[in-house]
Amino acid sequence: MILLVDAGNTRIKWRLLADDAVQAVLDEGALGHDGIDTIGRLRERHRGPLRVVGSNVAGTAVAKRITAALGVDAVEWLRPAPQACGVRNLYDHPEQLGADRWAALIGARHTHAQASLVVTAGTATTVDLLSADGDFLGGLILPGVDLMQQSLARGTAQLPLADGRYVPQPRRTVDAIRSGCLHAQAGAIERMFRQIAAEPGALCLLGGGAADSFAALLDIPLRRIDNLVLCGLAVVAGLHSANA
Numbered sequence: 001m002i003l004l005v006d007a008g009n010t011r012i013k014w015r016l017l018a019d020d021a022v023q024a025v026l027d028e029g030a031l032g033h034d035g036i037d038t039i040g041r042l043r044e045r046h047r048g049p050l051r052v053v054g055s056n057v058a059g060t061a062v063a064k065r066i067t068a069a070l071g072v073d074a075v076e077w078l079r080p081a082p083q084a085c086g087v088r089n090l091y092d093h094p095e096q097l098g099a100d101r102w103a104a105l106i107g108a109r110h111t112h113a114q115a116s117l118v119v120t121a122g123t124a125t126t127v128d129l130l131s132a133d134g135d136f137l138g139g140l141i142l143p144g145v146d147l148m149q150q151s152l153a154r155g156t157a158q159l160p161l162a163d164g165r166y167v168p169q170p171r172r173t174v175d176a177i178r179s180g181c182l183h184a185q186a187g188a189i190e191r192m193f194r195q196i197a198a199e200p201g202a203l204c205l206l207g208g209g210a211a212d213s214f215a216a217l218l219d220i221p222l223r224r225i226d227n228l229v230l231c232g233l234a235v236v237a238g239l240h241s242a243n244a
């Protein structure tokens with residue numbers, strides 16, 4: 001069996017695959033950081049040799065807790081490289097790219113081998129340009145939807161942390177906050193998409209825990225994908241042959 005682990009700043013997402021020709025998904029889930037130590041329970045349900053391949057952007061303490069909770073000798077943590085699985089990393093310092101972004105780009109390349117905008121809406125939202133040749137050209141990091149809302153509540157006297165809703169012409173404070181944060185996400189994505197819009201088959205691939213909050217606002221060619229990071233980790237683990 002192969003366990004794929006995407007350790008983000010809010011949640012740990014995991015997927016267990018059979019290590020055979022079919023590569024069926026045996027199980028999957030997500031845990032908050034306070035639940036990391038329970039990840040080992042999947043081994044009670046699925047016994048046998050386990051290889052673990054992961055990406056982690058949540059710090060070394062989280063990595064250690066995951067390794068310990070799984071009771072494995074080591075996790076193969078993905079490190080961003082100048083090139084892997086058909087993707088070239090044009091970051092000035094390739095090793096400084098988030099491992100989750102690197103995995104998502106590899107997953108995107110395998111999913112759609114034309115120009116793509118790879119968006120992961122998590123704690124932070126990342127908006128990454130991937131060329132038809134498999135070059136990661138660069139991308140944005142912005143606060144995720146929740147972080148944007150929290151920062152307004154923290155940094156002002158009058159703005160609450162309350163559940164507003166998206167409306168085109170907000171006339172209540174809470175709706176103005178919610179709509180503003182969702183527009184900020186959608187606007188950044190649509191503006192970045194302009195850089196590839198003229199290319200054949202150009203597509204935005206959108207995933208992450210907060211993706212559904214603004215997906216409907218996007219007026220660009222779009223495919224919602226549950227977890228591109230895990231797809232990319234599967235490619236890295238050698239479970240799929242990468243395109244190009």
Ligand SMILES: Nc1ncnc2c1ncn2[C@@H]1O[C@H](COP(=O)(O)OP(=O)(O)O)[C@@H](O)[C@H]1O
Pocket residue numbers: 007008009010011012121122123124144145146147208209210
């Ligand atoms: N059940 C949930 N628990 C936590 N966050 C959730 C949940 N459902 C949706 N979200 C949203 O998803 C975001 C976290 O998404 P995720 O992709 O797990 O982030 P990360 O990779 O940064 O850990 C949260 O900031 C929140 O906006």
Ligand SMILES: CC(C)(COP(=O)(O)O)[C@@H](O)C(=O)NCCC(=O)O
Pocket residue numbers: 007008009010057096097098099100101120122123124125126141
């Ligand atoms: C941008 C991120 C914080 C996103 O993390 P997430 O929202 O998935 O928890 C993470 O990819 C990261 O720490 N990146 C390192 C810096 C960079 O990618 O340039």
Ligand SMILES: [K+]
Pocket residue numbers: 120121122123124125126208
């Ligand atoms: K993210």
